[in-house]
Amino acid sequence: MSTAPRLTSHPSPTTTPSEGAARHSPLQAVHRSLGATMTDFAGWDMPLRYGSERDEHNAVRTKAGLFDLSHMGEITVTGPAAADFLNFALVGNIGSIGVGRARYTMIVAEDGGILDDLIVYRLGEPEAPEYMVVANASNAQVVLDALTARAESFDVAVRDDRDAYALLAVQGPESPGILKSLTDADLDNLKYYAGLPGTVAGVPALIARTGYTGEDGFELFVAPGDAEKLWGALMEAGTPVGLVPAGLSCRDTLRLEAGMPLYGHELTADLTPFDAGLGRVVKFEKTSRSETFVGRAALAAAAERAESAPPRKLVGLIAAGRRVPRAGFSVVADGKVIGEVTSGAPSPTLGKPIAMAYVDAEHSAPGTPGVGVDIRGTHEPYEVVALPFYKRQK
Numbered sequence: 001m002s003t004a005p006r007l008t009s010h011p012s013p014t015t016t017p018s019e020g021a022a023r024h025s026p027l028q029a030v031h032r033s034l035g036a037t038m039t040d041f042a043g044w045d046m047p048l049r050y051g052s053e054r055d056e057h058n059a060v061r062t063k064a065g066l067f068d069l070s071h072m073g074e075i076t077v078t079g080p081a082a083a084d085f086l087n088f089a090l091v092g093n094i095g096s097i098g099v100g101r102a103r104y105t106m107i108v109a110e111d112g113g114i115l116d117d118l119i120v121y122r123l124g125e126p127e128a129p130e131y132m133v134v135a136n137a138s139n140a141q142v143v144l145d146a147l148t149a150r151a152e153s154f155d156v157a158v159r160d161d162r163d164a165y166a167l168l169a170v171q172g173p174e175s176p177g178i179l180k181s182l183t184d185a186d187l188d189n190l191k192y193y194a195g196l197p198g199t200v201a202g203v204p205a206l207i208a209r210t211g212y213t214g215e216d217g218f219e220l221f222v223a224p225g226d227a228e229k230l231w232g233a234l235m236e237a238g239t240p241v242g243l244v245p246a247g248l249s250c251r252d253t254l255r256l257e258a259g260m261p262l263y264g265h266e267l268t269a270d271l272t273p274f275d276a277g278l279g280r281v282v283k284f285e286k287t288s289r290s291e292t293f294v295g296r297a298a299l300a301a302a303a304e305r306a307e308s309a310p311p312r313k314l315v316g317l318i319a320a321g322r323r324v325p326r327a328g329f330s331v332v333a334d335g336k337v338i339g340e341v342t343s344g345a346p347s348p349t350l351g352k353p354i355a356m357a358y359v360d361a362e363h364s365a366p367g368t369p370g371v372g373v374d375i376r377g378t379h380e381p382y383e384v385v386a387l388p389f390y391k392r393q394k
Helices: 028-033 053-062 082-089 137-150 175-180 224-241 248-257 296-308
Strands: 037-041 044-049 064-068 073-078 102-108 114-122 130-135 157-160 166-171 195-200 203-208 217-222 243-245 313-319 330-333 336-347 352-359 371-375 378-385
Touching: 028 224, 044 053, 044 248, 053 064, 053 243, 053 248, 064 224, 073 082, 073 137, 082 130, 082 137, 102 137, 114 137, 130 137, 137 157, 166 175, 166 224, 175 217, 175 224, 195 224, 203 224, 217 224, 224 243, 248 336, 248 352, 313 336, 313 371, 336 371, 352 371
Parallel strands: 064 243
Antiparallel strands: 037 044, 064 166, 073 130, 073 157, 102 114, 114 130, 166 217, 195 203, 203 217, 313 352, 313 378, 330 336, 330 371, 336 352, 371 378
8 A cells, every 4th residue: 555645735724823722623614614513622613413313323323314424633753753753752662654545543641641542544655654642532642742732752743733634424335336436446455443535525635434423434644735626526425325424423322332442431531541441542562673662661550450459340231211321420339439431422323321430349340239329319210331332234
């Protein structure tokens, strides 16, 4: 695979907001024309929903949904030492990512606390190393600052490409067919967590088989000026098979059903990957000149603690009744607080309220009796289940 197409010759801001003003996606006019309910998200004015969030959720589960994710933060790393640098800066073994593949990983502080969870794409050939780090919108500046600081002793360039890309995602069981009708890229052989450069509806794009919904789907990185054209082409091709515009609200319920963590809820700077039950993303052995990386000592200690004295575990909770738990509500058993809800919402797929929560290890086994959530003074019964709540049939 060749290096991904440079979508702009140099990043040019989508908008140049005044201090404190919201940033706008290049699809802002499209969202307004569709009557979207907009919301502030990490300083961006983004679509929360276009109509019924339940209908949008169900469309993604059964047909397809089209999302604007242009608020995500893209950071490009190039240079001869790019792999060694990312092995040092991040917890994963980035040097082992094949060209055209992607990996879920994290960046942590020296104390092991999670600064963000990331997807890293390897774009360049071995003779011209290039990686794209995609950060959450709320943490993009933190990640950029940390990578820039950590790059000082490496022969690399860290480039802020947040304004060089718009990001559209088409997700759901109909998404492969929709995309195939608009591109001659080899989607059949594009594996999950892989990406390839191609053209979609005449628009140069990095086509990635990734997503945050629990469904099959694709994320399309394109130049901001091409976003409206691509959105229109995808809607025209997908509407006959049930594609609908989908907002951030249903994206949250989709990822919750799929048991996917959200920074600020299941992941925080107060937790290490081991505390979050994601110790598997930490690789103490790496393909680099040195296996030293930021946070290694703290993470080694956290791994040891997790083995000898398991911390609270992240579990799923399904309501027996209709009351919806929210982040911060206490999880209780035998009159004592045993944990805390991190995310909660009605589940359109299950037809019941669900939540993710950190609970004491002794109460974390599926089916543990007597567990409830304190909802405004009433202990509502909940069933402890293994995550995810929903897993698509392949």
